[in-house]
Amino acid sequence: MRTSIGWLRRSLWIGTLALMPWSFPLLQDTTGEAHVQITQIDRSRFPLIRVYLSATDDAGEPVPVAQEELQLYENGQPIQAESVSGAGEIGPLTTMLAIDISGSMAVAGKLQAAQAAAKAYIDQMQPSDQAGLIAFDVQTDYVQPLTSDRQALSEAVDGLKTRGDTAMFDALVEGTRLLESVPGRKAIIVLTDGMDNSSTATLEATIAQIGESGLSISAIGLGDSSKIGTFAGLNEARLESLAGQAGGVYSRTADAAELRQIYERLGRVLHSEYVISYTTAMTLRDGVNRTLDVRLASSAASASRAYNPGGVVPEVAQPASWPLFGLALAGLAALLLLPGLFRLGVGAARNLPVRTRRTTSRGKVRLNDEARPADHGRIRLH
Amino acid sequence: MSRRMRTYYYTVIGAIGGLLAWRVSDLLGLSFTSSLVVSELVVGGLIGLCIGLLIGATEGIVSRSPQRAARSAIVAGPLGLAAGAVGLLLGEAAFQLLGGEAIGRVLGWAVFGLLIGLAEGATGRTQMWKGALGGLLGGAVGGALIEVARRGYADPVMGKAAGLVLLGASVGAFIALITVLLSRAWLEVTSGKLKGAEFMLDKFIHAGGPSAIIGSDALKADIALPDPDISPQHALLSGAGTHVNLKDLSLGGTYVNNRRVEVAALADRQRIRLGNTELVYHERR
Numbered sequence: 001m002r003t004s005i006g007w008l009r010r011s012l013w014i015g016t017l018a019l020m021p022w023s024f025p026l027l028q029d030t031t032g033e034a035h036v037q038i039t040q041i042d043r044s045r046f047p048l049i050r051v052y053l054s055a056t057d058d059a060g061e062p063v064p065v066a067q068e069e070l071q072l073y074e075n076g077q078p079i080q081a082e083s084v085s086g087a088g089e090i091g092p093l094t095t096m097l098a099i100d101i102s103g104s105m106a107v108a109g110k111l112q113a114a115q116a117a118a119k120a121y122i123d124q125m126q127p128s129d130q131a132g133l134i135a136f137d138v139q140t141d142y143v144q145p146l147t148s149d150r151q152a153l154s155e156a157v158d159g160l161k162t163r164g165d166t167a168m169f170d171a172l173v174e175g176t177r178l179l180e181s182v183p184g185r186k187a188i189i190v191l192t193d194g195m196d197n198s199s200t201a202t203l204e205a206t207i208a209q210i211g212e213s214g215l216s217i218s219a220i221g222l223g224d225s226s227k228i229g230t231f232a233g234l235n236e237a238r239l240e241s242l243a244g245q246a247g248g249v250y251s252r253t254a255d256a257a258e259l260r261q262i263y264e265r266l267g268r269v270l271h272s273e274y275v276i277s278y279t280t281a282m283t284l285r286d287g288v289n290r291t292l293d294v295r296l297a298s299s300a301a302s303a304s305r306a307y308n309p310g311g312v313v314p315e316v317a318q319p320a321s322w323p324l325f326g327l328a329l330a331g332l333a334a335l336l337l338l339p340g341l342f343r344l345g346v347g348a349a350r351n352l353p354v355r356t357r358r359t360t361s362r363g364k365v366r367l368n369d370e371a372r373p374a375d376h377g378r379i380r381l382h
Numbered sequence: 383m384s385r386r387m388r389t390y391y392y393t394v395i396g397a398i399g400g401l402l403a404w405r406v407s408d409l410l411g412l413s414f415t416s417s418l419v420v421s422e423l424v425v426g427g428l429i430g431l432c433i434g435l436l437i438g439a440t441e442g443i444v445s446r447s448p449q450r451a452a453r454s455a456i457v458a459g460p461l462g463l464a465a466g467a468v469g470l471l472l473g474e475a476a477f478q479l480l481g482g483e484a485i486g487r488v489l490g491w492a493v494f495g496l497l498i499g500l501a502e503g504a505t506g507r508t509q510m511w512k513g514a515l516g517g518l519l520g521g522a523v524g525g526a527l528i529e530v531a532r533r534g535y536a537d538p539v540m541g542k543a544a545g546l547v548l549l550g551a552s553v554g555a556f557i558a559l560i561t562v563l564l565s566r567a568w569l570e571v572t573s574g575k576l577k578g579a580e581f582m583l584d585k586f587i588h589a590g591g592p593s594a595i596i597g598s599d600a601l602k603a604d605i606a607l608p609d610p611d612i613s614p615q616h617a618l619l620s621g622a623g624t625h626v627n628l629k630d631l632s633l634g635g636t637y638v639n640n641r642r643v644e645v646a647a648l649a650d651r652q653r654i655r656l657g658n659t660e661l662v663y664h665e666r667r
Contacts (some may be wrong), residue, residue: 045416053591080630204612207481212418284416287537301658308482312490313407313425314545316538320408324543328401332547339387349428 006052031259035064035292038275041246044213046309050081052090052185052216053274053294059304060249062272065296072276073293083277091274092128092185096175097121098168098190100222102137105193108160110222113256114191115157121189121263126271128218131176132178133157135346136171138198142178163324164381168192169206171197172217172242175326176209186215187248187270189263194234203238207245212310213251218248218266222259239375247305285311383501384578389558392437396520398545404427404546405546410663426494431467433550435459437557438505443569445579446608449600454505454651459500469497487641488525495553495635501513508561508585520556524549567626569596574609574659581605589623596656613657613659622647626663628654 034055042050051072055065067086072079075193097118099193105111118133125131125148133144133156144156173189179186201209206217219242221234236252243250249269287310295302319333407429415421438458442451460514477490499517503510526546526610535541567583584592586604599614613632620627625647636648637655648654650665 046418088446208481212478272572285421287477287487297573306481308486310474310478312422312470312477312487312494312525313429314532314538315543316542318539320405320539320543325401325405326537328543328547329398330396331403336391336398337634339390350482 023233032056032171034065034296034301035301036065036293036296036301036303037247038294038303039216040214040215041305041307043307043309044211045181046212046285048323049278049280051213051276051278051292051294053276054269054272055274055296056099056116056269056299057067060219060251060269064272065274069276069297069299070276071295071297073295074282075290076293077281078109079276079278081276081278081360081374085275085277090273092130093126093305094129094179094182094186094271095121095131095270096134096146096179096186096188097157098134098171098175098188099134099157100137100166100168101135101160101162102194103162104166104223108333109110109256110193110377111160111162115160116221116256117260117263118157118191119154120260121267122150124264124267125150125282125285127137129146130182132306134171134175134178134349136167138303139164140167140171146178146182150320155337155351157296165198166194166196166318167198167200168204169201172206173209176211176215176217179215180211180213183213183378185270185273185275186213187266188217189220189248189266190217191220191222191259192234193240193360194276196235196238203242206242210246211268211306214247214249217242217246218292219243219250219260220259220262221250221252223254280309282309285309286314286319288294288314385412385580386611387561387578388444388580389555389562392440392558394554395436395440395443395553396557397551399433399554400429400544400546400548400550401543401618402436402553403432403550404543407546418474418607419471419527422474423467426470426473427463427467429499429591430469430494430498431459431463433553434462434501436550437502437554438462438482440554440558445581447600447606450606453601458501458505461505462498465497465501469494470575472497472656484526484529487529488522491525491528491549492518492522495519495556498553499557502557508557508582512560512564513557515558516602517553519560520553521549523556524552527552565666567663569605569654570662571607572653572660572662572665574607576607576659583619583626583649585620587621589619589621591621593618595619598657606646607639607656607659609657609659617654625649626665632656 031189038051038055041052042054055061055063070084072081075365081100099118100112122131130146130148131150131153135141135143146151170322172188175188207352221236221239223234240250253259253262289308290303291306293302293304400487407425435455435458435499439451439455442454443514473490475491475492478488480489495517496514499513500510503513527548531544532541535544556641561582565615567587569581569583571577571579586592594604595615596605596617597615598607598609598612600606602614611634616632616642617629617636618629627645628648629645630643634657635642636646639653652663654661654663
């Protein structure tokens with residue numbers, strides 16, 4: 001009995017040790033300094049804000065961070081978080097896989113490599129996760145609506161065939177729209193091998209399309225970046241800018257095996273994110289941008305992103321005051337009556353010459369009066 | 383009512399609409415709902431109702447016809463309500479798409495103004511596209527003024543009040559300005575109670591389009607002239623594409639350049655006399 005209790009104690013101790021890095025996550029990692037990124041800001045339940053964060057090493061792999069290490073500031077003021085959820089606790093993840101099926105993807109087995117990599121990503125999905133598939137050339141096809149069914153997703157990926165030119169931003173705008181009503185952590189992973197030469201939407205329009213609940217867009221460039229400007233080349237600056245502005249990461253490869261690793265790494269990072277929930281002290285929708293800064297207490301790592309609470313009519317703290325309203329109404333009513341009063345004034349001024357004439361006539365009367373003494377005089381003479 | 387005065391009245395009455403909108407939008411209480419969509423629909427509807435109703439009634443107010451003002455207000459009010467509700471929702475979407483701040487405010491309110499102007503064009507004597515263009519410009523300028531007022535006043539209450547008053551004024555001013563500046567045909571009253579008033583005829587100059595009745599009955603006539611010697615429906619103005627025809631409907635007679643006419647094709651600067659009121663027809667080709 002004593003032996004079995006001792007074995008149980010030892011097992012528990014070993015088990016606890018094994019779980020230590022996750023139960024008491026540490027910032028230190030073996031591959032260098034940690035990088036933090038704000039991947040998604042969900043303000044759909046404003047003034048409750050949910051900020052999703054990723055912490056990665058130089059190689060882009062997720063690193064564990066102690067929750068108390070995460071410091072969040074809104075407009076420079078430290079935020080008291082209501083809850084911080086750690087790696088694997090942020091709830092179901094929804095991913096939209098957007099894959100370029102333009103004609104050039106048929107060259108050098110690129111599409112096959114993309115299909116294998118996408119399927120590897122699907123394989124590592126958690127049971128509660130969802131994913132959908134968008135294929136784009138000049139038009140966007142919503143090949144597989146959001147589902148948790150990994151088999152259906154893999155079959156949809158297998159069915160992809162190449163055709164036409166590239167209109168990536170149109171596909172991303174469509175992907176963003178499709179994810180708009182989905183709650184929780186959402187991500188689009190887009191793979192392309194060429195320049196966007198057919199979109200009606202732009203990078204700016206794509207970023208602008210991201211709604212209140214937010215999402216991140218990660219981009220993967222497949223091909224040779226030295227051929228910029230040609231059909232086969234990649235516009236890396238554009239893809240990097242897109243991912244940077246949309247809380248995602250940009251990766252590039254010309255190798256099928258590495259492509260698979262990129263997808264798998266993106267999956268790992270997404271599943272290792274943190275979410276900080278807090279109620280903002282600035283509860284009014286005043287339409288003014290607010291800056292969120294996240295810092296790691298024991299490191300120089302920090303990240304910054306802005307959000308806008310909305311409020312094209314700026315919301316104010318106090319209700320409108322009746323005296324002010326009355327005063328302003330009286331002022332405007334006076335302005336309304338002013339032309340009428342002015343016209344009366346002008347009318348009166350126009351009448352002035354008439355009065356002058358009367359005065360003159362009075363003068364004449366006076367003159368007559370003055371003449372009277374003469375008459376009287378005459379009378380007297382008579 | 384000279385063209386300048388017409389713009390002045392539209393501006394002041396628009397400002398009163400904005401002021402009412404400011405007071406009414408607070409009646410529900412602040413942050414009465416956590417849903418931004420519901421909030422924008424309700425607040426936008428109320429702002430649209432106040433500004434739309436007053437701008438709609440302005441035509442009647444400036445032509446001193448209370449019945450016309452009331453009738454236009456009854457139609458323009460609900461249209462303003464609907465336009466404001468949809469307009470502010472779309473405005474908020476535009477505001478958020480542009481990341482808020484000044485440019486978002488300008489474009490957001492431009493969308494709102496566009497729909498208010500469209501509603502005004504549907505009810506007033508303004509053509510719809512002119513109303514929409516005026517509303518768009520007025521909303522854009524109003525949005526910029528809201529941002530200026532918000533930043534300029536240390537007290538946010540004052541900032542919001544000034545902002546909405548300026549928005550209403552701007553929407554009113556631009557709707558009137560666009561109507562006046564782009565007007566191709568109008569009647570100027572040169573004698574009688576309404577001396578100086580101008581009636582825009584742009585809506586009535588197209589062949590096959592609506593006709594305008596000139597008369598003394600404020601409800602039965604499109605151009606109401608308060609003169610006991612004018613019949614309730616005295617004459618009819620109808621567009622013929624290249625010109626406007628005037629048709630006499632009265633017993634008292636209609637005179638063009640002092641000659642009694644049954645039907646006359648009007649030319650620029652011709653004098654029209656009905657009862658004791660004289661009008662001058664203006665045309666800009």
